Amino acid sequence: MASEGAASYCGEMKDHRRNGYGRYVYPNSFFKYEGQWKRGKKHGRGKLLFKDGSYYEGEFADGEIVGHGLRYWASTGNTYSGQFLFGELHGHGVFHYGNGGRYEGEFCYGIREGYGSLIGKDGETYQGSFHNNKKHGGGKMKFLNGDKFEGDWILDQRQGHGVLQQPDGTVYEGQWRNDTFNGQGCMIHCSGVIYDGLWHNGSPMGQAKTMVITGPEVTDTSPGSVLTFHVQLQTDDGELAKSEKGRLLEIAARIRRTTLPEGHKTSSHGLCEATEKPSSLKFGGPGSPLMTSTSGSQPQPDVPLVASKSGHAGPERVTSHEKAKDKGSHAFGFPHLQRSKRGRATFRNIPLAFLLVDPDPDPQTGELSENEDEKKRISTETMEASTMLMARRSRSRIATEGWKSRMNESSPNITSPPPGEYVIMVREVTSPPFLGQVLPPVFKLLRVLPKKEIVMDSGKEIQKDLGS
Numbered sequence: 001m002a003s004e005g006a007a008s009y010c011g012e013m014k015d016h017r018r019n020g021y022g023r024y025v026y027p028n029s030f031f032k033y034e035g036q037w038k039r040g041k042k043h044g045r046g047k048l049l050f051k052d053g054s055y056y057e058g059e060f061a062d063g064e065i066v067g068h069g070l071r072y073w074a075s076t077g078n079t080y081s082g083q084f085l086f087g088e089l090h091g092h093g094v095f096h097y098g099n100g101g102r103y104e105g106e107f108c109y110g111i112r113e114g115y116g117s118l119i120g121k122d123g124e125t126y127q128g129s130f131h132n133n134k135k136h137g138g139g140k141m142k143f144l145n146g147d148k149f150e151g152d153w154i155l156d157q158r159q160g161h162g163v164l165q166q167p168d169g170t171v172y173e174g175q176w177r178n179d180t181f182n183g184q185g186c187m188i189h190c191s192g193v194i195y196d197g198l199w200h201n202g203s204p205m206g207q208a209k210t211m212v213i214t215g216p217e218v219t220d221t222s223p224g225s226v227l228t229f230h231v232q233l234q235t236d237d238g239e240l241a242k243s244e245k246g247r248l249l250e251i252a253a254r255i256r257r258t259t260l261p262e263g264h265k266t267s268s269h270g271l272c273e274a275t276e277k278p279s280s281l282k283f284g285g286p287g288s289p290l291m292t293s294t295s296g297s298q299p300q301p302d303v304p305l306v307a308s309k310s311g312h313a314g315p316e317r318v319t320s321h322e323k324a325k326d327k328g329s330h331a332f333g334f335p336h337l338q339r340s341k342r343g344r345a346t347f348r349n350i351p352l353a354f355l356l357v358d359p360d361p362d363p364q365t366g367e368l369s370e371n372e373d374e375k376k377r378i379s380t381e382t383m384e385a386s387t388m389l390m391a392r393r394s395r396s397r398i399a400t401e402g403w404k405s406r407m408n409e410s411s412p413n414i415t416s417p418p419p420g421e422y423v424i425m426v427r428e429v430t431s432p433p434f435l436g437q438v439l440p441p442v443f444k445l446l447r448v449l450p451k452k453e454i455v456m457d458s459g460k461e462i463q464k465d466l467g468s
Helices: 372-397 402-410
Strands: 006-012 017-025 030-039 041-048 055-061 064-070 081-086 088-095 101-107 111-119 126-133 132-144 148-154 157-163 171-177 180-188 193-199 210-213 216-219 226-233 246-256 305-307 313-315 325-327 331-332 336-337 344-351 357-359 420-428 442-448 451-458 460-465
Touching: 055 081, 111 372, 132 372, 210 372, 226 420, 246 344, 246 357
Parallel strands: 216 442
Antiparallel strands: 006 017, 017 030, 030 041, 041 055, 055 064, 064 081, 081 088, 088 101, 101 111, 111 126, 126 132, 132 148, 148 157, 157 171, 171 180, 180 193, 210 226, 226 344, 246 336, 246 420, 305 313, 325 331, 331 336, 420 442, 451 460
16 A cells, blocks of 8 residues: 555566566656566556546657557546657547537647547538647538538638538639638629629629619600610719629619500509699609608619528518529510629610509608508509400500510500600619619609690591690
8 A cells, every 4th residue: 555655566476576567656656657667667557646636548658648548638628539749649539528629630749730520529621621729721620500611721710712601502612811701702692693703801892772763864755666774783972883784674664754645544544543642752753752761771663672592681572573584684474673783783775664663652761641542552453444445446556666566466455545654763673782772763754745645537648636
């Protein structure tokens, strides 16, 4: 039995030295060793125990911990199984952290160095190169939010070239610095928007911030004409946003003031009331009463924002957005929806009647009156039934011009609205919004002026002034 401060040995001896199997208690009584000996030194397999409950069990050589073994730390609950050199973790091994993490890979004198796989206590995983205990070199990582990254690391930060895949389908490939997008990079957003250009601290430098409908602020046209509008997407500096494409834009028209022939108040024009409401429209930019303003924020389109499938809030267009197929700069089948391309979008050859969406909202609040929705529904149904009859009666008398052919192909049951003033609105309906932001809508005033229409009746030309 050993006393405090005195060493003791119980086991095999040879030439007055510990040799073979034996148990040794060190003078300070903090260490105990039980295992194989050779010429007075620990050699072979053995177990070194510490007074706090920690231990090492494995191979020894000439008194040193060398070879394969298992180390347990009582204070932390950490364990390591692998290669050792002079008591240090050195070579390949598996380290289990007491908090639930795990590392399997290469060590160099006690630190992670080389290739390895790290699983954090929260479930994050990294597989790749390490240097000085940190992620360094090429590697793959899966984050808690579902993001997956593969690329270059420097001292635990993403730096260099890398590819990030997000759970919603968004992909970024390009340069990184300080653990975020910096430099040249391309993002394919889950909404279909693609940005390929320069980034600074996670933000695209050439991102579109505003829209402009090109041409004069007030456009004059005549009844029955088809319309073409060109839209530009611009950066904060007013430059064309050439670095991005794929924003989904919607064009619509609302009545500002109409002029009907005297005594012409049929139900087919229930949608077009010959009245003028006070207006403070700022054409070409935000600030229109067609918009509902929110205190302290940019005006937003007067459509409800609902949660999309990806969890983002955005305008929901079940009947159009989800059905529209994106090919180039078009959302085919829906001429009032277009995808931008290199900062531009064009709405081609659209009849004004196709763009009309609802009566004028209240000029102050931008909202429909209490019974306006019901009035809209009834008047629209009446107009559809009426125009079907009118179209059949007048088809043989309509002038054989461009508008006639296009109207017959696309919307044979729609007649052109009467002369008057109309507000054209273009707004972004990308869902979910690109990087959480929607471009503010833009407006243009359209004046439909009366014209003399030539109709054919029994081989005679009759000139009829629609404004009379």
